[in-house]
Amino acid sequence: MALIETDHLEKRYEVGDSIVHALDKVSLQIHRGEFVAVMGHSGSGKSTFMNVIGCLDEPTAGTYRLDGIDVSSLSRDALAEIRNQKIGFVFQGFNLLARTTALENVEVPLLYNKDGSKNRRERALEALRTLGLEDRRHHHPNQLSGGQQQRVAIARALVNNAPLILADEPTGNLDTKTSIEIMDLFVRLNEEKKITIVLVTHEPDISTYSKRIIHFLDGKLVSDEANRR
Amino acid sequence: MMNMPSTVKISLRALRVNKMRSALTMLGIIIGVAAVITMLAVGRGASNKISEQIASVGSNLIIVLPGSTTASGIRLGSGATQNLTRSDAEAIKQECSAVATTAPILNGSAQIIYGNSNWPSIVFGTDENMLEVREWTLASGRNFYDQEIRSAAKICLLGQTVVDNLFGNDDPLHKTVRIKKVPFVVIGVLAPKGQSMLGQDQDDIVYVPVSSAQRNLFGRWFPGTVRSIMVKARSTEDLDRAEQQIKELLRQRHRIGPDQEDDFTVRNLTQMMQMAEQASRVMALLLAAIAGVSLLVGGIGIMNIMLVSVTERTREIGIRMAVGAKTWDIRLQFIIEAVILSLIGGLIGVLLGVLFAQLLSFFAGWTILISTYSILLSFGFSGLVGIFFGFYPAYKASLMNPIDALRHE
């Protein structure tokens, strides 16, 4: 069974008189353990795709199954539960809580988890340790470099042992050297922990880290090919 | 749903981060609660004082005055008609079953002289029943004997104020004072009662036998009559019946025909005072209501701040939703924030209110009464205000679309 399975997925926006097809009949499958790079011009619908498969946004039409579950029938709270248990998000702008330490940021998903209260601290520390940030645990986001902030965000995505990480231009705000470090990290997580990764990027260099590259154009899926590293 | 301790922690941190704003928000609640506590303390103090004064006047009292009353309650001809007598008082006592006792009153003001001191006071001619009627006790000495009333003995009982002004520290018993130049021997001193409801000093008083007052002091203006009769009913329940019996008896004694109006007026003193007590209660409630309004305004302040806070922290809400916060996780976070604000504000308000009430009683001499009830009430109310006004912003926050919240600038 595919982890992600979309069938004629559509997302339309009506702005004034015009209708924007941000996603236009997208049908694809992503299996466990895959590392998919999502590419396309600006405005081609990459972020929209990520938000829909991340259960942050609802499609206008079509169906989407995550791990076999048709999410369109689920309530807000059930979707929140799914995001908590199955999905880790990494954003271009890091999206960490300000004035909150690295450790506490990593703890946040555990706050909303039924059995998250058990050894929450240790689990968050463990995740930070994996990312080599143990000594930065008491730093606030504004006391960390961009790369370090993104690693905290990745630690947060990992802390619940979610099988899927969705990363929307995770290296967009980082320099080349740091970008390479972060991508190496994703490769490691994919290979060692078998975490499924879907990653949006503009840059062909970054996409080469993946095993499969899909292209969007005006909301349509226009190419889907395997990538050899 | 997430666990309470961490929600409280999250809320506390949010409040700490915006110290100034939290403090200003709390100020509304602080002022509201402090006002409620102070107003209730002052209001209840006042009505309590009135109750005490009513008790000091004596309970279950009816006063009978000469002259009729019009429908509007104005008494006519009080100076002209002098038709109440000592035997009326005696008859009321003997024949009205609802009446416990009566005392005639023939009063007037007079200079009291002792040695070189003199003091203007009010002299009441009455009989030995007065002490029972007005529930006076004696600080020293004894009451009149009825035979002294009959024989118009020149003896008197003095109130504490009169004693203080004439005798200083000397013992007044068996000394002779001169009332309107007539010598009277002091046989007793009344225990102090304090101020009356109208602010009069109840201890500025002299009692003499009514017969002596008629013969030696005020008889010239009211030969053979008294100015009023004080009646004590057997119980509060008997007041109305007593009033009825007195009317019937006096109409009969004064030979008033069925079509004629009463030539006297019966007033239920206790009822009048209870009305005053009632009024003071209403006043106290009114004060509390005004204070309650300021508490409400404080609550609206909290809502305002929470709404701003929700808008400001939309991104934070988005992040929390993205990692799994459910509807009630978000709601609780903001509600708890509001409740913490209002409870801390409430606590400070209670302390300030108690302090302020104490200051009022200390410096302005107001009677105050702080009850645990009023403290619990305003504290509980401030908590409710927090929940009530915290809910809308929390509700608003929880309904946001996760992606819209995340994209918020």
Ligand SMILES: Nc1ncnc2c1ncn2[C@@H]1O[C@H](COP(=O)(O)OP(=O)(O)OP(=O)(O)O)[C@@H](O)[C@H]1O
């Ligand atoms: N909330 C919205 N309301 C209206 N139109 C929207 C909204 N969000 C996205 N769109 C439109 O949908 C299309 C796809 O947007 P999307 O953000 O998915 O592009 P993208 O591929 O992520 O672009 P970029 O590479 O610049 O991030 C765009 O044309 C955009 O204008």
Ligand SMILES: [Mg+2]
């Ligand atoms: Mg995008």
